[in-house]
Amino acid sequence: MKIETIAIHAGNKIDSASKAVIQPISLSTTFERGADGGFPGGYIYTRADNPNRSSLEQVLYQLEGGADACAFSSGNAAGGCVFQALEPGSHIIAPADMYHGLRNQINEVFKGIHEVTYADMTDLPAVEKALRPSTKLIWIETPSNPLLKITDIKALVEIARKNNIMVACDNTFATPLFQRPLELGCDLVMHSTTKYLGGHSDVLGGALITREKNDFWKRIRSIQELSGAVPSPLDCYLTVRGIKTFPYRMRAHAANAQKIAHYLHEHPNVERVYYPGLEGHPGHDIVMQQMHGSGGMLSFLVKGGITQALKVANNVKIFTQATSLGGVESLLEHRASIEGPGTKTPQNLLRVSVGIENADDLIADLDQALKLT
Numbered sequence: 001m002k003i004e005t006i007a008i009h010a011g012n013k014i015d016s017a018s019k020a021v022i023q024p025i026s027l028s029t030t031f032e033r034g035a036d037g038g039f040p041g042g043y044i045y046t047r048a049d050n051p052n053r054s055s056l057e058q059v060l061y062q063l064e065g066g067a068d069a070c071a072f073s074s075g076n077a078a079g080g081c082v083f084q085a086l087e088p089g090s091h092i093i094a095p096a097d098m099y100h101g102l103r104n105q106i107n108e109v110f111k112g113i114h115e116v117t118y119a120d121m122t123d124l125p126a127v128e129k130a131l132r133p134s135t136k137l138i139w140i141e142t143p144s145n146p147l148l149k150i151t152d153i154k155a156l157v158e159i160a161r162k163n164n165i166m167v168a169c170d171n172t173f174a175t176p177l178f179q180r181p182l183e184l185g186c187d188l189v190m191h192s193t194t195k196y197l198g199g200h201s202d203v204l205g206g207a208l209i210t211r212e213k214n215d216f217w218k219r220i221r222s223i224q225e226l227s228g229a230v231p232s233p234l235d236c237y238l239t240v241r242g243i244k245t246f247p248y249r250m251r252a253h254a255a256n257a258q259k260i261a262h263y264l265h266e267h268p269n270v271e272r273v274y275y276p277g278l279e280g281h282p283g284h285d286i287v288m289q290q291m292h293g294s295g296g297m298l299s300f301l302v303k304g305g306i307t308q309a310l311k312v313a314n315n316v317k318i319f320t321q322a323t324s325l326g327g328v329e330s331l332l333e334h335r336a337s338i339e340g341p342g343t344k345t346p347q348n349l350l351r352v353s354v355g356i357e358n359a360d361d362l363i364a365d366l367d368q369a370l371k372l373t
């Protein structure tokens with residue numbers, strides 16, 4: 001089946017009692033046992049599993065072409081589960097340009113448990129140099145946040161395989177419509193389903209998807225249940241509902257982003273645009289090989305430093321000045337101030353989550369906001 005069909009049908013069960021076409025929300029935390037002490041419905045207790053969660057997990061692993069999926073209450077819980085599953089004392093190589101919430105989690109929650117080296121994932125010799133005998137995991141994020149850096153997934157997997165190291169890819173920005181890391185050899189894919197998969201900025205969630213049901217995956221499944229950072233049935237329902245239209249939304253996000261990137265690229269008050277779909281973007285040749293679209297995220301540098309950048313952020317009217325991404329509505333944010341002290345993000349950088357409004361309206365809004373004197 002193709003992705004549009006999977007997105008709508010995978011995991012959806014017609015209710016056997018009422019024949020409801022859309023699976024009901026099963027709020028029950030517990031499930032009746034049979035006379036023999038068994039569990040005839042297949043469920044025991046909602047922290048362990050729930051009908052809505054299993055439907056969500058089924059659609060997720062099929063979208064990524066994996067063997068299984070675990071759903072979590074947030075993207076950070078999903079990422080954190082991978083770090084929890086590693087043996088204490090493991091060395092992790094993570095991207096220098098990385099979602100700050102996961103970087104902070106490694107630095108603060110796993111401090112004293114694991115060791116980490118941040119490497120420029122676009123510089124593969126630098127990644128090889130960072131390898132240690134204790135390296136167990138290479139974490140990648142491509143395109144990365146917020147600089148849209150591109151990692152050559154196949155080449156990186158080759159390095160990892162030679163050294164018996166797992167590769168996990170945060171595929172939140174690209175989504176399975178545009179990039180399929182498991183097919184390129186990654187062991188795990190991570191998502192913040194809060195973003196494009198949910199797609200409506202109304203439900204937090206995360207997921208891990210595995211290429212193989214191996215021992216490491218068994219550990220992840222066990223941590224999901226025992227640590228209990230699981231999504232509620234309503235969260236699962238909303239995410240499943242969002243996923244049904246995700247391929248179509250995603251194409252609209254990408255088409256709008258491409259137009260806006262070209263517009264910004266020509267603008268005299270813009271110093272630089274970061275968008276994987278621009279020919280001059282570093283790694284654009286890799287994009288053409290490993291991606292099927294350039295996504296809906298872009299960043300740009302405003303000429304004149306932080307003052308002018310903040311003016312633009314305050315001038316927009318259709319774009320909302322807010323963090324997060326992947327919803328139908330366009331968002332724009334001054335990234336350095338959300339990342340806080342210690343950020344390496346340029347002070348004049350604005351990050352844009354391009355929504356699926358009319359592209360001409362969005363460009364007109366940016367046009368008025370960029371009229372700086």
Ligand SMILES: *Cc1c(COP(=O)(O)O)cnc(C)c1O
Nearest residue numbers: 074075076099145172192194205
């Ligand atoms: C938002 C995000 C996360 C974290 O997900 P939450 O659902 O907010 O916990 C991780 N990685 C990327 C790339 C993200 O954009």
